[in-house]
Amino acid sequence: MEVFIRKFMSFVAIVCLYFGVNAVINLLIIESTEPEVKNTSLLIMGDSRVKKAIDPKLLPDAQNIAQLAEPYYITYWKLKELLPLIEPNTLMLGFGAHNISSFNDYKLIDGKWSAEMFTRTYSLNPLYHFDALPVDYKALCKVVWQQTCVYPKLSHYKYIGKYDNIDYSKISDADESIQRHYYRADTLLTVSEVSVSYLDSIIDLTKENRVELILINVPVHSSYRKKIPQNFIDNYLDLSSKLVESGVSIISEDSNYPDNLFLNSDHLNKNGAQRFTRELRVALARVK
Numbered sequence: 001m002e003v004f005i006r007k008f009m010s011f012v013a014i015v016c017l018y019f020g021v022n023a024v025i026n027l028l029i030i031e032s033t034e035p036e037v038k039n040t041s042l043l044i045m046g047d048s049r050v051k052k053a054i055d056p057k058l059l060p061d062a063q064n065i066a067q068l069a070e071p072y073y074i075t076y077w078k079l080k081e082l083l084p085l086i087e088p089n090t091l092m093l094g095f096g097a098h099n100i101s102s103f104n105d106y107k108l109i110d111g112k113w114s115a116e117m118f119t120r121t122y123s124l125n126p127l128y129h130f131d132a133l134p135v136d137y138k139a140l141c142k143v144v145w146q147q148t149c150v151y152p153k154l155s156h157y158k159y160i161g162k163y164d165n166i167d168y169s170k171i172s173d174a175d176e177s178i179q180r181h182y183y184r185a186d187t188l189l190t191v192s193e194v195s196v197s198y199l200d201s202i203i204d205l206t207k208e209n210r211v212e213l214i215l216i217n218v219p220v221h222s223s224y225r226k227k228i229p230q231n232f233i234d235n236y237l238d239l240s241s242k243l244v245e246s247g248v249s250i251i252s253e254d255s256n257y258p259d260n261l262f263l264n265s266d267h268l269n270k271n272g273a274q275r276f277t278r279e280l281r282v283a284l285a286r287v288k
Contacts, residue, residue: 019145019149019150020149022148022149022150022151022152023148023149025152026147026148026149026152026153026156027148029152029153029154029156030123030156033154033155033156033157034085034157035081035082035085035157035159035160036155036157036160037063037065037082037085037086037160038063038086039085039086039087040061040062040063040086040088041060041061041062041088041089041090042056042059042060042061042062042063042088042089042090042091042092043062043063043065043082043086043088043090043091043092043211044056044059044062044063044064044065044066044091044092044163045065045066045070045075045078045079045091045092045093045094046066046070046075046092046093046094046095046099046216047066047067047068047069047070047071047094047099048066048067048068048069048070048267049094049096049218049220049266049267049268050064050066050092050093050094050216050218051064051066051067051068051161051162051163051164052163052164052165052263052267052268052269052273053216053218053219053267053268053272053273053276053277054066054092054163054216054218054273054276054277054280055163055165055273055274055277056163058274058277058278058281059277059280059281059284063086063162064161064162064163065078065082065160065161065162066094066161066163067120067159067161068161069107069113069116069117070161071099071104071105071107071195071198072099072104072195072198072199072202073104073133073194073195073198074117074120074121074159075093075198075202076198076201076202076205077121077124077159078121078124078159079091079202079205079206080205081124083205083209083211088211089211089212090211090212090213090214091206091211091212091213091214092214092215092216093202093213093214093215093216094215094216094217094218095199095215095216095217095240095250096217096218096220096236097228097232097233097235097236098181098182098232098266099195099199100191100192100195100196100199100232100235100236100239101181101182101189101191101192101195101232102189102190102191102192102194102195103180103181103182103183103184103189103192104192104194104195105133105134105192105194105195106134106184108130108133108134108135108136108140109133109134109135109136111136111139114135114136114139114140115139115142115143118139118140118143118144119143119147119158120158120159121159122140122143122144122147122148122156123147123156123157123158123159124159132193132194133194163273165263165268165269165270165273166263166269166270167269167270167271168263168269168270169259169260169261169262169263169264169269170263170264171221171223171259171262171264171265172265173264173265174221174223174224174227174265174266175227177224177264177265177266178224178227178228182228182229182232188229188231191231191232191235196239203243203246203248212249213248213249214249214250214251214284214287215243215248215249215250215251216250216251216252216280217250217251217252217253218268218276219253219257219268219272219276220265220266221257221259221262221264221265221266222256223265224265224266249287251280251283251284251287253276253279253280253283257272257275257276261275
């Protein structure tokens with residue numbers, strides 16, 4: 001029995017040493033490397049609406065690093081890390097009613113999203129930035145272990161998105177999208193104080209770094225737009241007015257887009273993105 005215990009403890013020690021060495025190597029890699037981003041004057045950030053809607057090739061010296069379902073608190077963490085590397089003159093950030101919905105507050109605890117969010121942001125050391133957000137710490141620990149302890153990795157920067165889109169259209173998902181953005185278990189959600197607070201932090205951060213912030217309201221299909229709860233519309237419009245009064249520019253292209261320019265009820269497809277980006281380029285010239 002003693003021999004078995006000694007062998008077992010030796011095995012455990014070897015395994016722990018293996019994981020520990022990998023963790024140290026990966027932490028050193030994170031500390032000594034930088035994400036693969038280019039120095040551009042126009043940085044584009046936000047969630048899937050922005051990721052699908054703004055083609056940086058049609059804008060001067062731009063890059064789009066938006067990612068699916070990205071809430072403002074992750075945008076802030078990313079921006080704080082990237083501003084010294086990219087040094088942009090202008091930041092375009094997606095801004096719609098869904099961005100201030102409290103459905104964003106659950107993305108670090110919801111089983112559908114938490115592992116994905118932690119996988120993107122573990123190298124940003126989000127443990128120090130959770131504030132009042134509910135967090136699935138078990139999922140966080142699992143992701144950190146998987147990403148740093150299993151084997152050495154040369155790249156740990158999974159929070160850099162890019163523009164991509166397809167020429168496809170199916171706009172029958174408005175009810176599903178509205179439920180996801182504004183309801184939880186069929187109960188109407190509230191405006192997220194966390195999201196509004198982090199938007200304020202993004203505004204402060206851009207001012208500190210002398211970056212012009214332009215908020216972008218991407219077109220959505222009428223089948224989606226008409227079902228947005230009135231409370232969110234009112235709060236969004238009220239917040240928009242306050243932001244404009246404080247000097248923040250907001251571009252909201254209200255022209256009606258035909259059905260064939262939508263990927264689904266709240267995202268533009270490739271052809272819609274081409275049109276929107278060209279319109280955005282004109283609007284951007286007016287703002288500047």
